[in-house]
Amino acid sequence: MLSRLSPAHYLDQEIFARERTRLFRKLWLFAALRTALAEPDAFATRELGGLPVLLQNCDGEIRAFENLCPHRQMPLQKEAFGQARMACPYHGWVFDTEGKVKTIPHEQRLYAYSANERKDLCLKRYAVREVGNLVFVNLDADPLPFDEQFSPELQRTLADITSHFGVQAVHADLPARYNWKLNYENVLDYNHVPYIHPKTFQPLLREGISDARQGLPAAGGADGQALSVAARRDHLAAQSFWTRSPIRIEPWPWHDAVQRYGDGDFYYNFFLYPNVNFISLGGLTFLLQQFHPLAPDRTEVRFTLCAARETRRLPALPAILWGHLKSEVAVLHEDLAHLEALQSHLHDAAPRAQHGQYEDRLQSAAAAYLRLMEEGKP
Incomplete structure (x- = not known):
């Protein structure tokens, strides 16, 4: 057949671009091992679906963010793996575990953001799902239900073997x-x-x-x-x-x-x-x-x-x-x-x-x- x-x-570049938007930015993608993110502030960085992704241990919970500071789009973490708080190395902005800006050095003197402007200074956040020691990320604003991509039976086997x-x-x-x-x-x-x-x-x-x-x-x-x-x-x-x-x-x-x-x-x-x-x-x-x-x-x-x-x-x-x-x-x-x-x-x-x-x-x-x-x- x-x-x-x-x-x-x-071969086609247009088909490849459509794959990024319709497959890799819609489906759940393997991103890292949970064991690599076990320590406080442990992180891993990956490109997924053409986007820079940061996985960070936030008080014991693995969360995923776009690895771009909203100020000047500098990556917060540059290494593949490490352990550090979410802070921009370019101008010192620090973000909390929700991805919201926490402190900005010399904020009033240099930036003078209004209350509404400051409210929008946050990292884009992505959905995360852990199956045993496997961490998956979904880049879509309305993530596909995990069970629609991976059956509950398969998830149980993955959780067992990766434990x-x-x-x-x-x-x-x-x-x-x-x-x-x-x-x-x-x-x-x-x-x-x-x-x-x-x-x-x-x-x-x-x-x-x-x-x-x-x-x-x-x-x-x-x-x-x-x-x-x-x-x-x-x-x-x-x-x-x-x-x-x-x-x-x-x-x-x-x-x-x-x-x-x-x-x-x-x-x-x-x-x-x-x-x-x-x-x-x-x-x-x-x-x-x-x-x-x-x-x-x-x-x-x-x-x-x-x-x-x-x-x-x-x-x-x-x-x-x-x-x-x-x-x-x-x-x-x-x-x-x-x-x-x-x-x-x-x-x-x-x-x-x-x-x-x-x-x-x-x-x-x-x-x-x-x-x-x-x-x-x-």
Whole structure:
């Protein structure tokens, strides 16, 4: 069957601009780990939907604001992560936990704002939703109900697995020269593994591959419980799901020092629409990959990796995490080379992809995407 998406959906600047307004400024987007924001005044900064976003621990509650001072549009926080009060570094304005201006140095002498003018001196605030250790942000003034994007069942599973996250995490951002949708489609496409990753990921699969599906995540819910294509197209929430597959995990001494998730050596794979792939190897390590759109042919792949919560102190944990992240980046580089080649050879007159039956998840995601793009709502 022909793909629902044309080459223009991966090439056109106007379509890309519409994606920002109708997808990324309407849907809930993963923004940070809750563990990174645990301390008072801890913050994280991100660009989401083309907008600068500040997540700040405000007296124990995570709140999200536009990271722009209303005075001269200077970002309040410039680092990716840190711990500091919300104060503008340019002219010293300080904001309270509601995002309202608290103090302005030499206010009466230099600014002379009226009472009405001062009332409007506040940071734009965004909706926040926490699911376990995952923090999501919605940029819309009238946010989509969270349950319409992520089912309550999926939320419960996410809360359970992410409750095992350790405090330490490592991060990396990798630039790529392809459209963000290609990477999301790639993680939905289990059939590429034996061809693109024969020496890295494929050997980990406990059952091996004698056909396209054996030993790999099936299309559906937990353990391959399938949903009909029609049902997936009808519900935005059905675009986000998880699978579990047997996997080979080499035992290491540090495994006995953490509280792992689950009951065995499984590969847990969560697809969080529109642009996050969250995986866990045996409930021991946890990786979030976010495919952040920069341009029609540019994506930033954001990696966040942590281990399961320590039951005793592991001095070598930072080195362990960086080692695992290096391996994950190596796997992505194998995908990256092919996806960049795919992107570079696309052109306006190129034919649409010819999907097979196993690619029903790609058809389903495309149907949800087109509905959002055309109507601006699920």
